[in-house]
Amino acid sequence: MDLSIILINWNSVNFLRKCLQSVFRNTRDIEFEVVVLDNGSFDGCGEMLARDFPKVRFIQSDKNLGFARGNNLAASHCRGSGLLFLNPDTEILGSALNILYNSVIATPNAGAVGARLINSDGTLQTSCLQAFPRISNRLLDSNLLERWFPNARLWGMAPLFGKSESPVEVEGISGACLLTPRDVFLKVGGFTEDYFMYYEDMDYCLKIVRSGWKNYFIPNAVVLHHKGKSGGGEYSRFSIVMMAESGWRFFYRQEGYYYALMFRGTLAAKAALSSCLFAMLSILAFPKSRRNRARGGLRKWTHLLRWCLGAERWVKNYR
Numbered sequence: 001m002d003l004s005i006i007l008i009n010w011n012s013v014n015f016l017r018k019c020l021q022s023v024f025r026n027t028r029d030i031e032f033e034v035v036v037l038d039n040g041s042f043d044g045c046g047e048m049l050a051r052d053f054p055k056v057r058f059i060q061s062d063k064n065l066g067f068a069r070g071n072n073l074a075a076s077h078c079r080g081s082g083l084l085f086l087n088p089d090t091e092i093l094g095s096a097l098n099i100l101y102n103s104v105i106a107t108p109n110a111g112a113v114g115a116r117l118i119n120s121d122g123t124l125q126t127s128c129l130q131a132f133p134r135i136s137n138r139l140l141d142s143n144l145l146e147r148w149f150p151n152a153r154l155w156g157m158a159p160l161f162g163k164s165e166s167p168v169e170v171e172g173i174s175g176a177c178l179l180t181p182r183d184v185f186l187k188v189g190g191f192t193e194d195y196f197m198y199y200e201d202m203d204y205c206l207k208i209v210r211s212g213w214k215n216y217f218i219p220n221a222v223v224l225h226h227k228g229k230s231g232g233g234e235y236s237r238f239s240i241v242m243m244a245e246s247g248w249r250f251f252y253r254q255e256g257y258y259y260a261l262m263f264r265g266t267l268a269a270k271a272a273l274s275s276c277l278f279a280m281l282s283i284l285a286f287p288k289s290r291r292n293r294a295r296g297g298l299r300k301w302t303h304l305l306r307w308c309l310g311a312e313r314w315v316k317n318y319r
Contacts, residue, residue: 003032003101004080004182007088008070010038013045015226016088020053023086027097033057036088037074040064066196066318067175075190083185087176090117091224099221100179103167111188111213112180112205114173115221116160124160125225129217130172131156133202133250135259139266159217167216171209175201177223184213194253196318197239199246206254237303244307245315268308274301 005023009016016036023034037059038045049056059074071085082101096115104113117128126146131137137154151158159168178201188207191200205215244267252260278301281294306312 001033001079001081002030003082003084003097003179004075004078005032005034005084005086005097006071006074006078007034007036007086008039008067008074009036009041009043009045009088010064011041011043012088013043013048016045017048017052019086019088019090019092020049020056022090022092023097024053026092026094028095030098030101032097033078033080035059035074035077037061037070039066039070066193067198068191068193068195068200069319072190072193075185078182081182082179083182084177084179085175087225089226090177091226093222093224096221096223100177100218103216103218103221104179104181107167107216109212109214110167110181110216111184111208111211112173112178113167113216113218113221114170114179115177115223116217116219117174117176117223117225120224120226125227126150126155126157126160127227128174128176128225129157129160129170130174130202132171132206133199133247135251135263135266138247138263139270159219162219165220167218169214170217171215172202172205173215173217175204176225176227178204180204180208184208184211187211192253193319194249195246196242197246198243199250203250203253237299240300240303241307241312241315242318244304245312245318264308268305271301271305271308275305 007016034056036049036056038061040061040063046058046060049058057077059077065073075083082104100113100115104110114128117125119125131154146155150161156171159170188211192203208215248260248264251263275298278294278298282291282298285291285294
């Protein structure tokens, strides 16, 4: 078996169907299998797979295991020499999977390869490449700054704007579409299960680099990603708080307690200032649509400030 394609479903049955249609329609000349794990959503994906994709191997989890544990469990059922971790809210465009598979085979020191991800409207999804998390790029994380300085090393996404069609070495690859050799996955211990959601892909890419392999961006492999649709919404309270908690766990694991504490402190300062700013805008901004957006920003930063102060204790229960 050349390639095992792993998808973790959580209330994404309609996206999952489109994803699988694109996989079977566009993937040629490699022997592949598909393994789908439903993460306790019981949204009918098992019945849909049995009816429309009977060759897909289906695993039903009785609870939500999160991204890392779910993928590790699914990977243990796979036979492919390559493992492709793919979000169910993606669609394969053209020969993207063949290009990714051939690239990882042709690059002896490749620990993982990733595709160019595009949004639902066809625009570039810059989060498909990232620099390894540091306090500096977490503190300065801003769509505006990324638009102004897209080639800054702080973000790690400069290869997206280059002209090379050959594999380009990068730091981190999005877990929405990440292909890794099976032997690499086993040697580094798979995904670290300290994370329920977010940062596990950066943790995995960092383990690859520290073990002597490299991560590569494959510019001419293009995948559509309906971002946020496979996790219940990108800007929900759960997602906002979980991302902060996973950041804390990443820094604690990789840099130690005091570095993680610095991350929490700087995020608290940013959240406090941002909350004040959005509170004023929610009252003073004109027109009404801007006030509504400001209120959304206020909710986001209030949730983050509460997490920094230890008020979102429920998140500790997720592993």
